[in-house]
Amino acid sequence: MIDFFEWARENKIDINSVDPHYDGENIDLKAIASTIGDDVQIVALSEGCHNNKEMMLLHHRIIKYLIENCEFTIVATETGLPESRLIFDYVQNQPVSDVESMYKKGLNKMYAEWQEGRDLIEWMRIYNQAHNNKLQYYGLDIGGFYQNWLNPMNQIFRYLLDLVVDTEYAKKLVQK
Numbered sequence: 001m002i003d004f005f006e007w008a009r010e011n012k013i014d015i016n017s018v019d020p021h022y023d024g025e026n027i028d029l030k031a032i033a034s035t036i037g038d039d040v041q042i043v044a045l046s047e048g049c050h051n052n053k054e055m056m057l058l059h060h061r062i063i064k065y066l067i068e069n070c071e072f073t074i075v076a077t078e079t080g081l082p083e084s085r086l087i088f089d090y091v092q093n094q095p096v097s098d099v100e101s102m103y104k105k106g107l108n109k110m111y112a113e114w115q116e117g118r119d120l121i122e123w124m125r126i127y128n129q130a131h132n133n134k135l136q137y138y139g140l141d142i143g144g145f146y147q148n149w150l151n152p153m154n155q156i157f158r159y160l161l162d163l164v165v166d167t168e169y170a171k172k173l174v175q176k
Helices: 002-011 027-034 053-070 084-091 099-106 109-113 115-130 150-162 167-175
Strands: 074-080 136-141
Touching: 027 053, 053 115, 074 084, 074 109, 074 115, 084 099, 084 115, 084 136, 084 150, 099 109, 109 115, 150 167
Parallel strands: 074 136
Antiparallel strands: none
16 A cells, blocks of 8 residues: 555646636646557546536546647547437537537536536537537436436437438337
């Protein structure tokens, strides 16, 4: 155990700010990015605290930095995969008739209800407007986990029917 604590003290990186709009020098984020490596394509961010405003702000700041400075193009969060298609489309600047409904149906409860979660999605959409829809968004969790199963199932049905993957099976599944 002592070895870990020594390693942690020697390798810690002090965070300058959790604010994603921080306009100071990003020495802290440069240090974090330098630990990633040139050939890495996936970076996973953990949480020191769950359901915490400051942690969501810090994630937004780190994600924004990695996109703008390290050429990452995909963001995946803890929301259901099927329903995340709604957010994917929104980030890709597809028309949305009811943004509030889209958030509630396309994100888990934490990201849907917390402004900090929405702010990341809005930043991605705006970024894509200036960068030819370069960014993509995905959920990596079980569909319907925080809400109900109908919404993710409707996304699955839409996929099966719209893309003519297996129309007959899709029709039977929708009826059930």
